[in-house]
Amino acid sequence: xxxxxxxxxxxxxxxxxxxxxxxxxxxxxxxxxxxxxxxxxxxxxxxxxxxxxxxxxxxxxxxxxxxxxxxxxxxxxxxxxxxxxxxxxxxxxxxxxxxxxxxxxxxxxxxxxxxxxxxxxxxxxxxxxxxxxxxxxxxxxxxxxxxxxxxxxxxxxxxxxxxxxxxxxxxxxxxxxxxxxxxxxxxxxxxxxxxxxxxxxxxxxxxxxxxxxxxxxxxxxxxxxxxxxxxxxxxxxxxxxxxxxxxxxxxxxxxxxxxxxxxxxxxxxxxxxxxxxxxxxxxxxxxxxxxxxxxxxxxxxxxxxxxxxxxxxxxxxxxxxxxxxxxxxxxxxxxxxxxxxxxxxxxxxxxxxxxxxxxxxxxxxxxxxxxxxxxxxxxxxxxxxxxxxxx
Amino acid sequence: xxxxxxxxxxxxxxxxxxxxxxxxxxxxxxxxxxxxxxxxxxxxxxxxxxxxxxxxxxxxxxxxxxxxxxxxxxxxxxxxxxxxxxxxxxxxxxxxxxxxxxxxxxxxxxxxxxxxxxxxxxxxxxxxxxxxxxxxxxxxxxxxxxxxxxxxxxxxxxxxxxxxxxxxxxxxxxxxxxxxxxxxxxxxxxxxxxxxxxxxxxxxxxxxxxxxxxxxxxxxxxxxxxxxxxxxxxxxxxxxxxxxxxxxxxxxxxxxxxxxxxxxxxxxxxxxxxxxxxxxxxxxxxxxxxxxxxxxxxxxxxxxxxxxxxxxxxxxxxxxxxxxxxxxxxxxxxxxxxxxxxxxxxxxxxxxxxxxxxxxxxxxxxxxxxxxxxxxxxxxxxxxxxxxxxxxxxxxxxxxxxxxxxxxxxxxxxxxxxxxxxxxxxxxxxxxxxxxxxxxxxxxxxxxxxxxxxxxxxxxxxxxxxxxxxxxxxxxxxxxxxxxxxxxxxxxxxxxxxxxxxxxxxxxxxxxxxxxxxxxxxxxxxxxxxxxxxxxxx
Numbered sequence: 001x002x003x004x005x006x007x008x009x010x011x012x013x014x015x016x017x018x019x020x021x022x023x024x025x026x027x028x029x030x031x032x033x034x035x036x037x038x039x040x041x042x043x044x045x046x047x048x049x050x051x052x053x054x055x056x057x058x059x060x061x062x063x064x065x066x067x068x069x070x071x072x073x074x075x076x077x078x079x080x081x082x083x084x085x086x087x088x089x090x091x092x093x094x095x096x097x098x099x100x101x102x103x104x105x106x107x108x109x110x111x112x113x114x115x116x117x118x119x120x121x122x123x124x125x126x127x128x129x130x131x132x133x134x135x136x137x138x139x140x141x142x143x144x145x146x147x148x149x150x151x152x153x154x155x156x157x158x159x160x161x162x163x164x165x166x167x168x169x170x171x172x173x174x175x176x177x178x179x180x181x182x183x184x185x186x187x188x189x190x191x192x193x194x195x196x197x198x199x200x201x202x203x204x205x206x207x208x209x210x211x212x213x214x215x216x217x218x219x220x221x222x223x224x225x226x227x228x229x230x231x232x233x234x235x236x237x238x239x240x241x242x243x244x245x246x247x248x249x250x251x252x253x254x255x256x257x258x259x260x261x262x263x264x265x266x267x268x269x270x271x272x273x274x275x276x277x278x279x280x281x282x283x284x285x286x287x288x289x290x291x292x293x294x295x296x297x298x299x300x301x302x303x304x305x306x307x308x309x310x311x312x313x314x315x316x317x318x319x320x321x322x323x324x325x326x327x328x329x330x331x332x333x334x335x336x337x338x339x340x341x342x343x344x345x346x347x348x349x350x351x352x353x354x355x356x357x358x359x360x361x362x363x364x365x366x367x368x369x370x371x372x373x374x375x376x377x378x379x380x381x382x383x384x385x386x387x388x389x390x391x
Numbered sequence: 392x393x394x395x396x397x398x399x400x401x402x403x404x405x406x407x408x409x410x411x412x413x414x415x416x417x418x419x420x421x422x423x424x425x426x427x428x429x430x431x432x433x434x435x436x437x438x439x440x441x442x443x444x445x446x447x448x449x450x451x452x453x454x455x456x457x458x459x460x461x462x463x464x465x466x467x468x469x470x471x472x473x474x475x476x477x478x479x480x481x482x483x484x485x486x487x488x489x490x491x492x493x494x495x496x497x498x499x500x501x502x503x504x505x506x507x508x509x510x511x512x513x514x515x516x517x518x519x520x521x522x523x524x525x526x527x528x529x530x531x532x533x534x535x536x537x538x539x540x541x542x543x544x545x546x547x548x549x550x551x552x553x554x555x556x557x558x559x560x561x562x563x564x565x566x567x568x569x570x571x572x573x574x575x576x577x578x579x580x581x582x583x584x585x586x587x588x589x590x591x592x593x594x595x596x597x598x599x600x601x602x603x604x605x606x607x608x609x610x611x612x613x614x615x616x617x618x619x620x621x622x623x624x625x626x627x628x629x630x631x632x633x634x635x636x637x638x639x640x641x642x643x644x645x646x647x648x649x650x651x652x653x654x655x656x657x658x659x660x661x662x663x664x665x666x667x668x669x670x671x672x673x674x675x676x677x678x679x680x681x682x683x684x685x686x687x688x689x690x691x692x693x694x695x696x697x698x699x700x701x702x703x704x705x706x707x708x709x710x711x712x713x714x715x716x717x718x719x720x721x722x723x724x725x726x727x728x729x730x731x732x733x734x735x736x737x738x739x740x741x742x743x744x745x746x747x748x749x750x751x752x753x754x755x756x757x758x759x760x761x762x763x764x765x766x767x768x769x770x771x772x773x774x775x776x777x778x779x780x781x782x783x784x785x786x787x788x789x790x791x792x793x794x795x796x797x798x799x800x801x802x803x804x805x806x807x808x809x810x811x812x813x814x815x816x817x818x819x820x821x822x823x824x825x826x827x828x829x830x831x832x833x834x835x836x837x838x839x840x841x842x843x844x845x846x847x848x849x850x851x852x853x854x855x856x857x858x859x860x861x862x863x864x865x866x867x868x869x870x871x872x873x874x875x876x877x878x879x880x881x882x883x884x885x886x887x888x889x890x891x892x893x894x895x896x897x898x899x900x901x902x903x904x905x906x907x908x909x910x911x912x913x914x915x916x917x918x919x920x921x922x923x924x925x926x927x928x929x
Contacts, residue, residue: 220430221430221431221432221466223426224424224427224430225435227426228427228469230438233424236424236426271425271426271428353470355466356464356505357466377428381429
């Protein structure tokens with residue numbers, strides 16, 4: 001059922017639990033007994049026949065949000081309320097005080113909305129706010145499977161820095177279908193963390209979605225649209241250089257997270273079915289590498305530029321291709337509302353287009369990530385190439 | 392047998408292999424843009440011009456132009472795109488744009504209108520004044536299109552969209568042909584024509600129309616649009632049937648008792664009395680929408696999803712429908728016309744009191760029919776089809792009623808469980824419902840039917856495009872799968888013709904015979920009850 005922000009506002013039930021078993025039992029009892037289900041439906045008026053309308057739990061998915069603090073968890077919840085549809089059960093887990101005693105506390109809430117069907121049926125979604133301290137907070141894999149609804153896909157939103165060496169994360173990945181991260185938030189240059197997570201997730205068969213990669217959809221649309229043009233299309237398999245410039249903030253030499261610009265290279269390489277021949281290497285902020293498309297070398301460069309924007313953000317993508325004496329120069333840029341593509345051959349402009357595509361909000365990105373479900377046509381090949389590029 | 396090329400030592404596999412050994416084999420590369428693979432939009436049309444005939448008419452303003460605007464706003468049209476409006480009225484590019492913008496305000500699917508996107512779209516709109524029967528108008532149109540090709544770079548690709556009354560189709564087609572606008576150019580410029588239903592008024596007129604169209608355009612250039620086929624749930628029928636293993640084995644006379652297809656509308660003729668007087672429910676809905684749904688439910692799996700394979704299978708179904716004779720029409724077909732009544736606590740007038748409707752009209756506003764398909768899969772399975780106006784609610788669905796279980800195992804003293812039912816809801820509340828038996832909790836073995844219900848709205852948050860957006864984009868991409876082929880149209884008329892002939896030859900019908908707000912005439916119920924069945928309650 002669709003529960004939008006406004007419709008989600010009806011809190012129908014709440015409770016607290018001090019152990020995983022207690023939380024699990026409370027929720028299970030609630031849905032298995034007619035009496036307690038009526039309690040959830042109590043806010044709804046009986047229909048003309050005097051029957052109390054039903055309340056049902058949505059059958060969408062489990063969402064597990066691991067946030068570094070209460071504020072981030074509330075922010076994640078705020079994104080959830082603007083989604084077109086909501087997970088059946090969401091666990092907001094905030095690990096605290098890792099050195100303290102192991103404790104578990106959960107606030108359980110059920111929100112319902114009357115469906116547009118007209119028979120008074122309410123569709124409900126469950127929110128579990130979990131504080132886990134000490135050892136309990138370091139063993140999330142011990143609580144998530146037990147608190148997840150059976151037979152629904154589970155998405156783990158790791159709104160946190162990733163430690164791919166963590167044994168708990170490794171175990172956790174074995175029990176979830178997809179992990180959602182933000183590569184651009186990872187520490188250092190970021191690419192090694194993402195690469196190690198790719199390796200980890202390959203072992204567990206868990207899919208990865210990265211907000212940074214999803215966010216680049218408008219760049220990909222723009223580049224692809226340029227190669228739809230009859231004048232530009234013949235140059236697609238004649239590319240010799242791909243260069244992405246990125247914001248280095250206020251210092252060229254300070255390490256910047258280059259996950260985002262690397263994704264651009266990985267996408268192009270994967271679509272061209274190119275082989276990585278030289279993984280990216282960093283020389284004072286400039287990363288260089290190479291791929292091979294059917295025997296033709298394509299030089300890759302990530303180039304830092306002093307810029308007031310957030311460090312690591314892609315500023316432009318430049319593609320050079322050479323064919324039968326013609327040299328194509330294609331550049332793509334993006335701003336808050338649109339992407340701009342410009343192509344010239346031997347200096348003569350042949351294509352210029354502005355595609356209206358707003359920068360996606362966090363809620364939109366989350367919605368897209370949820371909607372990917374079990375099928376993501378793009379990420380697996382990009383991530384595979386990404387890992388090869390990082391080396 | 393000698394067949395090899397000289398120097399390859401004959402055409403045996405061995406010789407060919409040896410001759411080629413060591414040579415570099417370059418794999419053939421698809422012409423498709425690989426960067427599109429996996430993106431939101433996997434294909435975009437070639438640069439093109441859409442030429443809209445009847446641009447000042449209702450259909451153009453309500454459906455075609457809003458669909459083109461949404462396609463443009465969604466970056467689904469190429470940058471090198473132009474819309475040429477062709478009409479008889481005095482207008483200029485500027486006034487046409489203003490009129491279309493005003494219509495968009497009323498009919499756009501997504502509001503508010505994105506002014507920046509509309510401005511880009513509007514800049515590509517031009518108007519050509521002309522008469523459908525004037526050769527000079529087509530010559531002027533041709534010059535205008537050549538100029539657009541030169542200035543915009545649309546490469547000679549043209550889609551002629553005939554959003555006009557059907558009576559104008561032949562002369563427009565002739566005009567296009569006489570001006571050479573149908574000729575596909577050697578440089579790859581394609582020419583396509585989109586024709587709106589009705590495709591004729593009966594078999595004879597449909598054959599004539601197809602012949603007129605065929606004199607100018609090849610069948611592969613013709614796109615006959617039935618917007619029902621562009622609806623998301625209708626397209627999902629194919630996915631549901633052929634993308635799932637579990638349903639196809641039971642999609643058979645051995646397990647299916649009968650099938651009901653309903654297109655119910657609660658509205659009346661809504662100011663289109665004159666049109667409806669000449670059409671009626673049989674021509675307006677049964678001949679196209681209902682028979683199209685029937686073909687999708689009853690067709691065999693096509694070998695591929697390409698347009699010809701798909702349409703071949705649909706035509707096979709239509710040809711296998713047992714034709715009624717004028718003697719058997721009354722037994723299998725019921726017509727009705729609504730009288731005054733109440734819908735949604737509002738009193739509504741009868742059909743004969745609607746504007747532009749004859750006070751003694753014999754036009755049917757309801758039709759129900761029982762058909763059989765004579766093939767190995769469906770022999771003996773009745774298909775009940777019904778469509779009507781001023782019914783209690785708007786609902787379009789296909790209900791597949793399975794047979795009873797062979798043995799009363801659970802309630803020897805009571806009823807058998809209700810047989811399974813699968814319902815494909817097309818509108819509103821699009822989805823699929825499966826009804827099956829379950830044990831009532833308790834110590835006994837009472838069995839009750841329960842529903843397993845899939846609703847599109849709950850499973851996907853993506854908004855469905857309008858059917859016109861889907862179909863226009865397909866026509867621009869050259870995908871005719873969802874368009875009706877000439878032989879398909881004729882096969883459908885062949886089913887409907889005997890019904891019309893029987894009604895024309897028969898006595899004056901007793902109309903009106905159902906009150907607005909009811910489920911049609913009693914005789915429609917009798918069509919099923921005499922066989923121990925009943926219409927599904929909607």
